[in-house]
Amino acid sequence: MSMEDYDFLFKIVLIGNAGVGKTCLVRRFTQGLFPPGQGATIGVDFMIKTVEIKGEKVKLQIWDTAGQERFRSITQSYYRSANALILTYDISCEESFRCLPEWLREIEQYANSKVITVLVGNKIDLAEKREVSQQRAEEFAETQNMYYLETSAKESDNVEKLFLDLARRLISEARQNTLANSAASPLPGEGKSIGYLNCCNFN
Amino acid sequence: MEATVSSCKVVEGGGGSSRSRSQFSMQFISNLTDLQELEEVYGRLCAEQNDAESQLEMLVNQQSSIENKMTVLQRMGPNLQLIEGDAEQLSGMISFTCNLAENVSSKVRQLDLAKNRLYQAIQRADDILDLKFCMDGVQTALKNEDYEQAAAHIHRYLSLDKSVIELSRQGKEGSIIDANLNLLQDAEQRLKVIVAEKFSVATKEGDLPQVERFFKIFPLLGLHEEGLSKFSEYLCQQVANKAEENLLLALGTDLSDRRAAVIFADTLTLLFEGIARIVETHQPIVETFYGPGRLFTLIQHLQVECDRQVDKVVDKFIQQRGYHRKFQQVQNSMMRMSATDKIEPRELDPILAEVALMNARSELYLRFIKRRISSDFEVGDSMASEEVRQEHQKSLDNLLNHCLLSRTMQEVIGYYITMEEYFMRETVNKAVTMDTCEKGQLTSSMVDDVFYIVKKCIGRALSGSSIDCLCAMINHSTTVLESDFREVLCNKLRMGFPATTFQDFQRGVTSAVNIMHSSLQQGKFDTKGIESMDEAKLSFLVSLNNVEVCSENIMTLKKTLENDCTKLFSQGFGGEQAHAKIDSCLTDLASVSNKFRDLLQEGLGELNTTAVKPQVKPWINIFLSVSHNIEEEEFNDYEANDPWVQQFIINLEQLMAEFKTGLSPVIYDNLTSLMTSLIAIELEKVVLKSTFSRLGGLQFDKELRSLVAYLTTVTTWTIRDKFARLSQMATILNLERVTEILDYWGPNSGPLTWRLTPAEVRQVLALRMDFRSEDIKRLRL
Ligand SMILES: Nc1nc2c(ncn2[C@@H]2O[C@H](COP(=O)(O)OP(=O)(O)OP(=O)(O)O)[C@@H](O)[C@H]2O)c(=O)[nH]1
Numbered sequence: 001m002s003m004e005d006y007d008f009l010f011k012i013v014l015i016g017n018a019g020v021g022k023t024c025l026v027r028r029f030t031q032g033l034f035p036p037g038q039g040a041t042i043g044v045d046f047m048i049k050t051v052e053i054k055g056e057k058v059k060l061q062i063w064d065t066a067g068q069e070r071f072r073s074i075t076q077s078y079y080r081s082a083n084a085l086i087l088t089y090d091i092s093c094e095e096s097f098r099c100l101p102e103w104l105r106e107i108e109q110y111a112n113s114k115v116i117t118v119l120v121g122n123k124i125d126l127a128e129k130r131e132v133s134q135q136r137a138e139e140f141a142e143t144q145n146m147y148y149l150e151t152s153a154k155e156s157d158n159v160e161k162l163f164l165d166l167a168r169r170l171i172s173e174a175r176q177n178t179l180a181n182s183a184a185s186p187l188p189g190e191g192k193s194i195g196y197l198n199c200c201n202f203n
Numbered sequence: 204m205e206a207t208v209s210s211c212k213v214v215e216g217g218g219g220s221s222r223s224r225s226q227f228s229m230q231f232i233s234n235l236t237d238l239q240e241l242e243e244v245y246g247r248l249c250a251e252q253n254d255a256e257s258q259l260e261m262l263v264n265q266q267s268s269i270e271n272k273m274t275v276l277q278r279m280g281p282n283l284q285l286i287e288g289d290a291e292q293l294s295g296m297i298s299f300t301c302n303l304a305e306n307v308s309s310k311v312r313q314l315d316l317a318k319n320r321l322y323q324a325i326q327r328a329d330d331i332l333d334l335k336f337c338m339d340g341v342q343t344a345l346k347n348e349d350y351e352q353a354a355a356h357i358h359r360y361l362s363l364d365k366s367v368i369e370l371s372r373q374g375k376e377g378s379i380i381d382a383n384l385n386l387l388q389d390a391e392q393r394l395k396v397i398v399a400e401k402f403s404v405a406t407k408e409g410d411l412p413q414v415e416r417f418f419k420i421f422p423l424l425g426l427h428e429e430g431l432s433k434f435s436e437y438l439c440q441q442v443a444n445k446a447e448e449n450l451l452l453a454l455g456t457d458l459s460d461r462r463a464a465v466i467f468a469d470t471l472t473l474l475f476e477g478i479a480r481i482v483e484t485h486q487p488i489v490e491t492f493y494g495p496g497r498l499f500t501l502i503q504h505l506q507v508e509c510d511r512q513v514d515k516v517v518d519k520f521i522q523q524r525g526y527h528r529k530f531q532q533v534q535n536s537m538m539r540m541s542a543t544d545k546i547e548p549r550e551l552d553p554i555l556a557e558v559a560l561m562n563a564r565s566e567l568y569l570r571f572i573k574r575r576i577s578s579d580f581e582v583g584d585s586m587a588s589e590e591v592r593q594e595h596q597k598s599l600d601n602l603l604n605h606c607l608l609s610r611t612m613q614e615v616i617g618y619y620i621t622m623e624e625y626f627m628r629e630t631v632n633k634a635v636t637m638d639t640c641e642k643g644q645l646t647s648s649m650v651d652d653v654f655y656i657v658k659k660c661i662g663r664a665l666s667g668s669s670i671d672c673l674c675a676m677i678n679h680s681t682t683v684l685e686s687d688f689r690e691v692l693c694n695k696l697r698m699g700f701p702a703t704t705f706q707d708f709q710r711g712v713t714s715a716v717n718i719m720h721s722s723l724q725q726g727k728f729d730t731k732g733i734e735s736m737d738e739a740k741l742s743f744l745v746s747l748n749n750v751e752v753c754s755e756n757i758m759t760l761k762k763t764l765e766n767d768c769t770k771l772f773s774q775g776f777g778g779e780q781a782h783a784k785i786d787s788c789l790t791d792l793a794s795v796s797n798k799f800r801d802l803l804q805e806g807l808g809e810l811n812t813t814a815v816k817p818q819v820k821p822w823i824n825i826f827l828s829v830s831h832n833i834e835e836e837e838f839n840d841y842e843a844n845d846p847w848v849q850q851f852i853i854n855l856e857q858l859m860a861e862f863k864t865g866l867s868p869v870i871y872d873n874l875t876s877l878m879t880s881l882i883a884i885e886l887e888k889v890v891l892k893s894t895f896s897r898l899g900g901l902q903f904d905k906e907l908r909s910l911v912a913y914l915t916t917v918t919t920w921t922i923r924d925k926f927a928r929l930s931q932m933a934t935i936l937n938l939e940r941v942t943e944i945l946d947y948w949g950p951n952s953g954p955l956t957w958r959l960t961p962a963e964v965r966q967v968l969a970l971r972m973d974f975r976s977e978d979i980k981r982l983r984l
């Protein structure tokens with residue numbers, strides 16, 4: 001399919017309420033900056049960053065979606081092909097936490113069943129304004145089988161870790177998937193049902 | 204000798220030169236008594252004398268040349284004096300000139316200073332005169348209602364150096380100037396009021412020449428912002444009047460009207476065109492009288508009115524078309540499984556088309572505004588700092604992205620995507636349920652229908668010119684094709700190709716072609732309600748063809764969309780990331796093509812194992828019942844009455860005829876390739892179970908050649924390779940003696956590459972009844 005210079009390609013989609021800091025997280029990770037006066041995202045933004053993990057080039061396609069309600073139908077169309085979802089809320093905004101079940105319903109409805117979801121509590125630099133305790137978020141994440149991480153796009157806390165850990169997890173999932181697929185020779189329409197990960201592996 | 208010595212001494216003594224003086228003094232000589240000593244001294248003195256003489260001679264020789272030089276020098280004497288005189292004169296002149304120059308330049312400096320002061324004085328005098336002139340002029344102009352003139356005076360006054368005025372006031376005529384200044388300021392205020400009043404009267408009366416007249420006066424009075432905002436107010440009023448009129452007309456449109464289905468899109472179009480015209484008409488005045496960079500302000504004001512009008516139109520659209528109600532219905536329908544209370548997708552078609560048109564018009568309008576403002580900023584910012592430029596860019600982006608028009612259309616498009624997705628999915632489902640296969644067609648109707656629908660939906664999104672909306676629809680199409688439609692074809696293939704029964708076999712394989720033709724006598728068959736086995740067979744083959752066509756159609760669709768998008772981008776639509784976004788979504792779409800290709804391979808494998816293999820295997824097994832341990836007589840008999848291979852070929856031909864008519868050439872070719880591999884493997888198995896005589900080996904060789912010759916005619920693949928092992932087995936079975944193998948083995952193999960291992964060669968050799976096992980064992984391979 002492609003002679004491009006990478007070993008793995010993954011799609012990561014950021015979702016969550018408007019203003020929780022999705023764009024800032026992406027910009028911090030891809031450009032190493034905290035944009036002042038970041039405006040609300042219109043539709044979806046698209047960015048690519050290639051990272052190296054244990055000598056392997058991993059190309060991350062990052063889709064930064066708009067949190068505002070009116071873009072929901074656009075962003076929903078990206079769930080299905082996502083390898084990973086970063087569900088973000090703002091630790092200084094109870095409301096953004098309370099909306100999480102609604103987002104989980106969306107994931108349930110539209111995303112691939114194999115998708116990896118990470119819950120991210122952003123803006124931990126605003127410690128004095130914290131409205132959602134870490135424990136509460138961790139407990140919630142556990143009930144939903146999600147990884148949980150707290151970040152600050154502003155202070156660059158855990159941002160790198162968020163994406164790199166995710167990439168590592170995606171690689172190991174992709175490896176398992178390729179193994180599972182090559183083991184059984186599938187009947188028509190079975191087994192290989194959605195070879196969404198093995199198409200990314202070029203080795 | 205004596206004389207010479209003495210003369211020499213005289214010279215030396217007279218010369219007084221210590222250098223050439225003899226080493227012996229007279230006194231020393233006089234005191235000498237010893238003859239030997241005297242002789243020695245004499246000898247030395249003689250030598251000294253010789254030296255002195257030769258030196259003297261040298262000096263004498265030089266005399267003439269020295270004299271020559273002296274004469275030359277003497278002749279030069281007067282010249283040198285001349286030069287000295289000249290040089291002195293020159294130096295005098297230089298220092299004079301230098302002084303002069305210094306003098307002159309200092310005078311020039313003074314002159315410059317004087318001139319500057321003079322200019323300043325003139326300027327001030329001018330300014331004061333101007334001031335007086337303005338003071339007088341303004342009064343007269345105002346009296347004559349010549350507001351342009353009055354404003355020009357005020358403009359002149361406003362552009363005067365304030366410090367000059369201040370200085371003038373402190374001068375002798377201070378009080379008079381003060382009085383006049385007051386008058387002037389008074390006049391300025393008066394003029395401002397008058398212009399504002401006149402402007403508002405002109406706008407009320409809709410007197411465009413007067414409106415423009417006073418609009419031009421504002422900037423002269425330093426009232427740029429006020430002028431623009433007042434003028435915009437006037438323009439907005441016009442926009443509003445026209446828009447309301449248009450909306451009323453639209454609402455009264457007869458349902459039979461040709462444009463009735465897109466009347467709201469048309470109304471928006473009129474609004475946008477009206478504003479665009481206003482911008483076009485008034486841009487020159489703004490540029491000329493307000494300077495570059497001011498168009499943004501004007502459009503910003505206009506946009507407020509535009510937003511207000513768009514809101515009204517879209518509101519009416521939502522009401523009249525029941526847009527939200529339909530969206531709600533769609534949402535409910537998506538939850539429900541039963542078809543009964545689902546909204547009919549056809550009902551959505553017109554409204555989706557109208558929304559796409561509405562958005563296309565909005566995008567076109569926004570792009571127009573963007574271009575106009577950008578180029579106006581560019582002119583104004585040619586000397587500006589990067590910061591200023593960025594600031595301007597940001598305010599432009601802000602205007603475009605966050606104006607109510609954009610937000611409203613984003614919302615409308617948000618609903619549109621959900622409804623378009625529903626339309627696509629439901630119509631695709633319908634195409635699947637209504638699937639039929641026309642006589643003589645390899646594929647069934649649903650493939651064409653499904654791709655027609657997908658193309659229609661993506662095409663509609665494309666026509667709306669919103670990149671995000673287009674990407675969303677490409678994503679949804681990918682889902683519909685990959686999950687929904689692929690699943691349908693998968694299920695059809697999963698039903699399998701019905702295994703041929705024993706009766707079929709006994710009948711010697713009824714020509715399936717005949718059956719197919721008979722079942723198609725009505726021209727069509729319904730792929731859903733499959734009753735007979737023949738229909739089931741046909742359905743499987745059609746599904747295989749369908750899968751292949753899907754795979755191809757997807758690639759075609761991707762390429763077409765790429766071209767369409769390139770056109771869209773070249774027209775300036777879409778932001779900086781638009782290209783990357785579309786590319787990524789299209790790559791996902793294209794990958795579905797490969798999934799269909801995989802499915803095709805799986806289906807073919809299935810066909811091969813369930814339909815071809817169970818038939819072919821018994822035919823090959825018949826080989827076991829045909830003895831190859833034969834003598835001359837039987838061999839001749841076989842010659843006359845072929846015991847196996849001819850019938851096998853006829854059977855294969857009949858078996859494949861069904862597939863040849865029912866499958867596309869590419870798939871058929873794939874299937875024959877699978878079949879040949881199968882035959883090769885199965886035949887090898889039975890050969891290894893048989894026994895051969897020398898003539899039996901020859902018989903097998905003949906049979907194999909016939910089979911390979913036949914198979915070569917039915918497939919474009921090379922089959923020699925697949926039959927390489929069998930051919931080599933035939934070669935071995937044809938040998939005269941065991942040792943003859945060595946003529947073909949090892950260094951004698953020539954171009955032949957053995958596919959059989961030494962153990963296998965021995966195994967085949969052992970099939971020959973007439974070969975002794977000791978001989979075979981003894982072979983060195
Ligand atoms: N203090 C603090 N502020 C943050 C942080 N991350 C983002 N913000 C601020 O939060 C606001 C919203 O950030 P965005 O990144 O635009 O939020 P978003 O989730 O992309 O919003 P939408 O695009 O509308 O969905 C901005 O004003 C940011 O400056 C953070 O880590 N700490």
Ligand SMILES: [Mg+2]
Nearest residue numbers: 022023040041
């Ligand atoms: Mg954002």
